[in-house]
Amino acid sequence: MSKRDYYEVLGVDKSAGARDIKKAYKKLAMKYHPDRTQGDKALEDKFKEIQEAYEILMDDQKRAAYDQYGHAGVDPNRGGAGFGGGADFGDIFGDVFGDIFGGGRGRQSRARQGADLRYNLELSLEEAVRGKDVEIRVPTLVECEVCHGSGAKKGTSPTTCPTCHGNGQVQMRQGFFAVQQTCPTCSGRGKIISDPCNSCRGQGRTEKTKTLSVKIPAGVDTGDRIRLNGEGEAGEAGAPAGDLYVQVHVKQHDIFSRDGNNLYCEVPLSFTTAALGGELQVPTLDGKVKLKVSPETQTGRMFRLRGKGVKSVRNGMVGDLMCKVVVETPVNLSSKQKDLLKELDESMGGAKSKHSPKEQGFFDGVKKFFDDLTN
Template sequence: MKRDYYQVLNVGRDSSSEEIKRAFRKIALECHPDRCPGDHEAEERFKEANEAYAILSNPESRQRYDQHGFEGLRGHPGFEDFGAHPFESLFQDIFDEFFGARGGRQGRQDSRGRRGEDLLYSLRISFVEAYQGAEKEVQLSRNATCPECRGHRAKAGSGEKTCSKCRGRGEVYLRQGFITVAQTCRQCRGRGRIVDEPCPHCRGNGRVPGEKKLKVKIPPGVDTGVRLRVESEGEGGIEGGEAGDLYLQLEVESHPLFKREGANLHLEIPLSFSQAAVGDDLEVPTPEGQEKVKIKPGVQTGDTVSLKGRGMPSLNGYERGNLYLHLLVETPTGLTKRQKELLAEFDRIESEKGSGSKVQRFWEMVREIFQ
């Protein structure tokens, strides 16, 4: 047996829509399944009240009910069809009372607008540009705040109205089973308002796609992986929101000679057998050009010469890294007959001299152990 809707909500037949709303809110607050989990009676009462409110809050269906009773509602949305009712509108009225005021969210959007998204671009620079610093031109594709409506979406002189679907909340509430979930309103995309007449230039988006060339200063000392932030050069803001930032993710090309390790540079210097033995004056490359370096006689593979302050500048601008020269003695190969004769001669003198070289000491030790 179906109860009369006015009885269900405990209101008079001549009550105002405001009274009906208040009555429903009271019952909904008492019997909402989120408040009374597992209480079957409360659940039934809630469903009953919900259906009654769906019919009586709508002037057209209320009139049909008044004139023809339940008979007049056959096929009407909401009648005996709890699941088909658009819950979002129903629940918004009471939702705030369950979960606390959510007004802050919309208020924020109103006062400051929506900030534009940050953009991330990667930028490849040469080793020399990283060493000296550079000014690079970057071509950006991005959405800029519409110059016509300044991001406010509306045609000049036209206004805005509250979104009918979410009633300005920017969110709609959906029931799935006995769980109520909040979703961003699709009609207004969470703004809570809809423009009367969209700006013709941006078609109401508030932004227009565009290209921009931008000059960017690269400080000396940057390395691969460094992200530079360029303020307010990201996507444009909407409704008075500020623009996002542009981030440039740097990739520094490697150098054919210098290996980089933080601010330090490493360079391998191959030496001929005789250069290593006799010593030499070399003009070695540095990032600043060539520089005279003295190679002492008798250097070995693996010896290093450090040139202080000839590495990369550091980003803080105060220090510089070092340049390390790694010496590598090359053993001659493909000897001619004459070269072999000369080296045999060289060896004879070396052993007569008793130089105490590693080679001589090693074989002396072997002989002592095995004899």
């Protein structure tokens, strides 16, 4: 009889991740587990099919072989990766439901992986844009150098817990299910240390401040984080260490603000340059550049300097620098300068709408508004 597609058996898509596969298996295993089906052969066979699909799809190597060659790729009789037909349902069932019932049936206790750590790193805008190598000091738990993580005094070793026989858990029956509880003797470790290490007091880990060199890539921004594999806390009893996440925060800049790969700044523009046009120097992260300003430029106008922004840390594209000009009203005028401005104003005469169209349009709108109110 031909076998059903494993993805179909579990009711998941071929692109499903491990979490979705495990979730689907939990639901089906709870429904069809032999403890619930009371010896029904058809339902027992269905559970075996579900169990087989789960074991194949949760193993990266077997899943890759199945995706490429189908059932032939995982059939031991045809040279495939093979399915462990001799496994007891309870082993997988207990492994999947261990988080609900406190542990797997007959499963050996596992030392916990070390905790992940976070380090907050503050950078200037220039450092974030250009990248740099920094040294950081991180207080953490590391593997004890004396006992090498075992927790036992040098020359001795931990012994198997006599209560749980190394499982780390003891079993209690409740209806259909074998409910697991943490072993009270060894606290779930499965081992007992009779003669603890003097350096770490039996913990297998000691406190230490590590100095690490971190390469900050160019273009990082606030919220980005850099993962350093295995630089977190050491695991218990030789288990793998956690990771260290360097969280980036970019300080506020005096001149520039950043939005994605673009930089923004405000550039003051003199009254005369705004009216007559000219050139002014604007700052960039690479130095000053000249910006040509056309005559009759109004305040708030945005000029784009292409390629003067930030190079993306993800795709290498370079943003722009957006310069917003702000026309500055002259201050501290001398009497002569004031007279010249009055003369300029008088020279415009009744042609204000020609020289200041926005001003004239605004007041025309105000007049119309009040006229409408009185009518």
